[in-house]
Amino acid sequence: MLHLDWILVLVGAWLGLGLIGLLVLRNTAFVARVLFPAGGAVAIALAAVALAALFDVPETAVLVVGLPDLPFHLRLDGLSAFFLLVIGAAGAGISIFAAGYFRHGEGTPPGLLCLEYHVFLASMAMVLLADDAYAFMVMWETMALSSFFLVTANHRVPSIRQAGFLYLLVAHVGAIAILLCFGVLQANTGDYTFANMRAQSLSPLWASAAFLLATFGFGAKAGIVPLHVWLPEAHPAAPSPVSALMSGVMLKTAIYGVLRVGFDLLSVQIWWWGVLLLSLGLITALFGVTFSAVQTDMKRLLAYSSIENIGLLFVGIGLGVLFKAYGMDSLSALALTAALYHVISHAFFKSLLFLGTGSVLHATGERSLGKLGGLMRRMPWVGWLVLVGVLASSGLPPLSGFVAEWLLLQSFLFTTELPDTFLNMLIPVIAAAIALVAALAGYAMVKFFGVIFLGQPREPKLAEARDASRLERAGLVWLASGCVLLGLFPVPIITVIDRVTHLLIGAGIADTVRRNGWILLAPTALDRASYSPVIFLVVVCVAVLLSIWLVRRFYHGRLRFAPPWDCGFPAQTARMQDTAEGFGQPIRQIFEPVFRMQRELPSPFDDKPVYKVIIEDHFWHWLYLPIAHATELFARVVGRLQQGRIAIYLLYSFVTLIVLLLVVKS
Amino acid sequence: MEALLAQSINLFAAVLLVLAFAMIAQRRILTLIHLFTLQGASLVAATLVVAYLTGQHHLYYSAVITFVLKVVLIPILLHRVIQRLNVRWDVETLFNIPTTMLIGIVLVIFAFNLAAPIASLSASIAHGTLGIALACVLLSFLMMIVRAKAVPQVIGFLSMENGLFFAATAATSGMPMIVELGIAFDVLVGILILGVFMFQIREQFDSLDIRHLEKLKDE
Structure with missing residues (x-):
C-alpha cells in the first residue's frame, strides 16, 4: 500500500470512531476511556506514516466520493506530509488529554462531541491532502463547521453562542476569498485541479490578485490583524482540548494554505508580496503580544499569544518570499525553515498551554487570573509541565521556541544582502521589532505562569484544587516532551523540514547543518553563528548542581534562626501579591x-x-x-x-x- | 420512428401547457395535487424521450430523480400535509378565474413571441417547445400570485420548477448534472421548509390564509 492509502485508512478510522461515538451518545465512560485514546493512537500512527511519506516521492490518488463526475483529487507531497506530521503529533497529545478531560461532559453529549472532534481532525487532514479546489473547499468548510460546533459545545451560554457566530462569520468571509483565489488561479481553463493551476503562468497582475485573495482568506483563518477578532472570543468559549486543537493545529492549516498558494501553485513570486507579509506579520505580532500582556483571562491571554505567533510565522514566510523573489534561494530556505520550525514548535507548546489551562479550569472553575494563584503546590504535575510550555513559548533555550526564533533572527541578519537599498534600511527595523515581540512574549508568559501557579492562592476554594487525572497528565507529558526534544535536537528536525523547503523553493539548509554533526546547529557557516542546545543544557545543569553543592557544602550547617525581616508588614495576605492587572500595568501605560x-x-x-x-x-x-x-x-x-x-x-x-x-x- | 418520437415531445409539451392552465382554473386543492402529479409524469416521459433521441445518459438519471421527487415523493408529502391541515378547498383567489385565464393567454402569446428567435438558433431536437416551457413558467408564476392560500402557492412554485426543468431539457438537452442535482435537493428542502411553515402559519393564525402574514411587517 502507498502511504496515501494508509493515511486515508487512518482518516477513515477517525471518522469511524466519531460514528461509534454517535451510537453511544451518553456513555461518557466509553467515549472517554475507549474512543478518545483510540483517536490518539490513530494520530500517532498518522504522524508515523506522514514522517515516512515525507522522505518519499509525492503520491496522488483520485477518490470517487461526493457528486458524480466530480471526484476528489488527492496528493501527498512533502508539504502536506509535514503538516500531517504536525496534526498527528500534536493531535495525539490532545486526544489523550481529552480522554481525561471530557469526563464531566460539557453541554453537548459526549458522543456527539466525540463525533465533532474526530470529524474536525479528519477534515484538517483532508484539507492537507486535497489536490483540487473542490475537495479543498469541501474539507475547509467541514473543518470550519465542525470546529464551530465544538466551540459552541456549551451552547446554552449566550456569550458562547455569540463567539461561535463571530467565528463562523469570519471563517466564511475568508472562505469566499479562498474560493475566488482558486477562481483566479485556474485562469479560465475551467479545470480546478491543483495540477492545472501549477501549469498556468499568470500575468503579474492576476498572480498578485490571487496572492492577495489567498492572504486575506487564509489570514482570516489564521487571525491576521485586522481579521483576528474571532480568536480571543472563540478560544475562551471552547472547551480546552478544542482550543488547543484550534490554536495548535487548525491555525497551521491556514499557514499551509499560504505556503501552498504562494510557493506551489504560483510559480513566480514578486518582491512586494514578501514586504506585505512581513508588515502584516509584524503588526499582528506586536498587536498580539501587547494585548496578551494586559489580559486578565488566562485563555484570552493565550489566544492573543497565538495571534502573536501567527504574526511571527507570517514574518518568516514573508522573508522567504522576499529572498525567493530576488533569487536568493538558500536564504529563502533558511527563513522558511525558521517558519516551519515555529509551526511545529508552536503546535506543541500552545497545545500544552491550552490543555494546562483546561486542567486549571476543571480543578478550580476559574478562568480569571485575578482569582487564581499558588497552584504549583496543589497541582505540581500541571504546574511543572506548563512551565516547560511557558519556557518554550517565551523562546528560552534549550527549548523549542528558542530554535525557531533564533533561526528567524538569523535569517534577518542576511537581509543586508538584498539588492534593494530601501529594504536594506527598513528590514533591520523589523528585526528589532521582532526582538521586542520576543521579549514581550516572555513578559506575558511570566505573567501567565506567575499569577496562576506561583505566590499564594487568591481564593480560599483554591485549596481544594486537585491535580490532573492520569490520562490528562499523559497528554501533557507527551506535548511537553515534544517541546523538549524539538529544542534539544534541532538538526534531525531541520533534516525533516529540508524536504519541504526543497519541494517549495528547491533549496534547503540541511546539508550545511549536517556538516557539523547533530550536536551543533550552524544554519549558514560555523564562524557566523552556532548554537548547541545539548551543550547548553549540560552547562546549565552542571552550573545548577555545582551551586547547590557549593551552597550545601559551605553554608549549610551554619544555620541561624532569627525573626525574618518583614518589611514592616507582619501579616502578608494573598491580596498583597502582584495581580494580573498590576503586572500588566506598565505595558498598559x-x-x-x-x-x-x-x-x-x-x-x-x-x-x-x-x-x-x-x-x-x-x-x-x-x-x-x-x-x-x-x-x-x-x-x-x-x-x-x-x-x-x-x-x-x-x-x-x-x-x-x-x-x-x-x-x-x- | 424517430420522427414519431420527436413529435411525441411536442405532444408532452402541449400536455404540460394544458395542465398549467388547468391548474390556474382549478379551485380544489386535491385535484390540484393530482394535476401536479400528472404534470410531473409528462415531464418524466418527455425527458425520457429526449434522452433516448439524443443518447445523453445523464438525462436518464435526471428522469429518475424527477420521477422519484415529483411523481412520488412530493405528491405524497402534499397529500399528508393537506390531510393533517384538513384543507380541501380553496375558494378564494385574488382575481376571479376568467380574468386570470385571460392574463394567462396574454402570457402564453408573450412567451411564444419571445421564444421564437431563440428556438430558431437552438439545434436541439425539441427546440420548438421552448416557448411552451417558458409559458408554463410564467403561468405557474401567475398562479402563485393570484392564490390566497399557502398550499396552492407551494404547488405553483413546484410547477414553475417543472416548467424550468422542461425548458432546460428542451433547449439545451438538460442542464449539467450538478445543477440538476442541486435543484432537485433545493426543491425537496424547499417543500419540507414550506411544509413546516404551513403548520406554523396555521398555528399562529388558525388559518392558512397568507393575508394574515401582512401583520408580520416590521415597522
Whole structure:
C-alpha cells in the first residue's frame, strides 16, 4: 500500500470512531476511556506514516466520493506530509488529554462531541491532502463547521453562542476569498485541479490578485490583524482540548494554505508580496503580544499569544518570499525553515498551554487570573509541565521556541544582502521589532505562569484544587516532551523540514547543518553563528548542581534562626501579591494609544474598593462596527420594499422577470 | 420512428401547457395535487424521450430523480400535509378565474413571441417547445400570485420548477448534472421548509390564509 492509502485508512478510522461515538451518545465512560485514546493512537500512527511519506516521492490518488463526475483529487507531497506530521503529533497529545478531560461532559453529549472532534481532525487532514479546489473547499468548510460546533459545545451560554457566530462569520468571509483565489488561479481553463493551476503562468497582475485573495482568506483563518477578532472570543468559549486543537493545529492549516498558494501553485513570486507579509506579520505580532500582556483571562491571554505567533510565522514566510523573489534561494530556505520550525514548535507548546489551562479550569472553575494563584503546590504535575510550555513559548533555550526564533533572527541578519537599498534600511527595523515581540512574549508568559501557579492562592476554594487525572497528565507529558526534544535536537528536525523547503523553493539548509554533526546547529557557516542546545543544557545543569553543592557544602550547617525581616508588614495576605492587572500595568501605560480602555477607579473612602478596567481593541470601533452600521442602514433602505403581502412580493419578481425577458428580446 | 418520437415531445409539451392552465382554473386543492402529479409524469416521459433521441445518459438519471421527487415523493408529502391541515378547498383567489385565464393567454402569446428567435438558433431536437416551457413558467408564476392560500402557492412554485426543468431539457438537452442535482435537493428542502411553515402559519393564525402574514411587517 502507498502511504496515501494508509493515511486515508487512518482518516477513515477517525471518522469511524466519531460514528461509534454517535451510537453511544451518553456513555461518557466509553467515549472517554475507549474512543478518545483510540483517536490518539490513530494520530500517532498518522504522524508515523506522514514522517515516512515525507522522505518519499509525492503520491496522488483520485477518490470517487461526493457528486458524480466530480471526484476528489488527492496528493501527498512533502508539504502536506509535514503538516500531517504536525496534526498527528500534536493531535495525539490532545486526544489523550481529552480522554481525561471530557469526563464531566460539557453541554453537548459526549458522543456527539466525540463525533465533532474526530470529524474536525479528519477534515484538517483532508484539507492537507486535497489536490483540487473542490475537495479543498469541501474539507475547509467541514473543518470550519465542525470546529464551530465544538466551540459552541456549551451552547446554552449566550456569550458562547455569540463567539461561535463571530467565528463562523469570519471563517466564511475568508472562505469566499479562498474560493475566488482558486477562481483566479485556474485562469479560465475551467479545470480546478491543483495540477492545472501549477501549469498556468499568470500575468503579474492576476498572480498578485490571487496572492492577495489567498492572504486575506487564509489570514482570516489564521487571525491576521485586522481579521483576528474571532480568536480571543472563540478560544475562551471552547472547551480546552478544542482550543488547543484550534490554536495548535487548525491555525497551521491556514499557514499551509499560504505556503501552498504562494510557493506551489504560483510559480513566480514578486518582491512586494514578501514586504506585505512581513508588515502584516509584524503588526499582528506586536498587536498580539501587547494585548496578551494586559489580559486578565488566562485563555484570552493565550489566544492573543497565538495571534502573536501567527504574526511571527507570517514574518518568516514573508522573508522567504522576499529572498525567493530576488533569487536568493538558500536564504529563502533558511527563513522558511525558521517558519516551519515555529509551526511545529508552536503546535506543541500552545497545545500544552491550552490543555494546562483546561486542567486549571476543571480543578478550580476559574478562568480569571485575578482569582487564581499558588497552584504549583496543589497541582505540581500541571504546574511543572506548563512551565516547560511557558519556557518554550517565551523562546528560552534549550527549548523549542528558542530554535525557531533564533533561526528567524538569523535569517534577518542576511537581509543586508538584498539588492534593494530601501529594504536594506527598513528590514533591520523589523528585526528589532521582532526582538521586542520576543521579549514581550516572555513578559506575558511570566505573567501567565506567575499569577496562576506561583505566590499564594487568591481564593480560599483554591485549596481544594486537585491535580490532573492520569490520562490528562499523559497528554501533557507527551506535548511537553515534544517541546523538549524539538529544542534539544534541532538538526534531525531541520533534516525533516529540508524536504519541504526543497519541494517549495528547491533549496534547503540541511546539508550545511549536517556538516557539523547533530550536536551543533550552524544554519549558514560555523564562524557566523552556532548554537548547541545539548551543550547548553549540560552547562546549565552542571552550573545548577555545582551551586547547590557549593551552597550545601559551605553554608549549610551554619544555620541561624532569627525573626525574618518583614518589611514592616507582619501579616502578608494573598491580596498583597502582584495581580494580573498590576503586572500588566506598565505595558498598559507604555502602549496606551493601542488600547481602548475604560477604567473605574474606586474612591479613597470606599471600604470595599473595586477597581475595574475594560480593555478593548480599536478595530471593533474603527472597522467592524462601521461595517455593521452600514449593513443595517442598507437593510433599512431595502426594507422599504417590504409591504407584507406575499402577492406583492411575487409580483415584484414577476415584473422583473417580464422586463428582463423583454430586454433580452430587444 | 424517430420522427414519431420527436413529435411525441411536442405532444408532452402541449400536455404540460394544458395542465398549467388547468391548474390556474382549478379551485380544489386535491385535484390540484393530482394535476401536479400528472404534470410531473409528462415531464418524466418527455425527458425520457429526449434522452433516448439524443443518447445523453445523464438525462436518464435526471428522469429518475424527477420521477422519484415529483411523481412520488412530493405528491405524497402534499397529500399528508393537506390531510393533517384538513384543507380541501380553496375558494378564494385574488382575481376571479376568467380574468386570470385571460392574463394567462396574454402570457402564453408573450412567451411564444419571445421564444421564437431563440428556438430558431437552438439545434436541439425539441427546440420548438421552448416557448411552451417558458409559458408554463410564467403561468405557474401567475398562479402563485393570484392564490390566497399557502398550499396552492407551494404547488405553483413546484410547477414553475417543472416548467424550468422542461425548458432546460428542451433547449439545451438538460442542464449539467450538478445543477440538476442541486435543484432537485433545493426543491425537496424547499417543500419540507414550506411544509413546516404551513403548520406554523396555521398555528399562529388558525388559518392558512397568507393575508394574515401582512401583520408580520416590521415597522
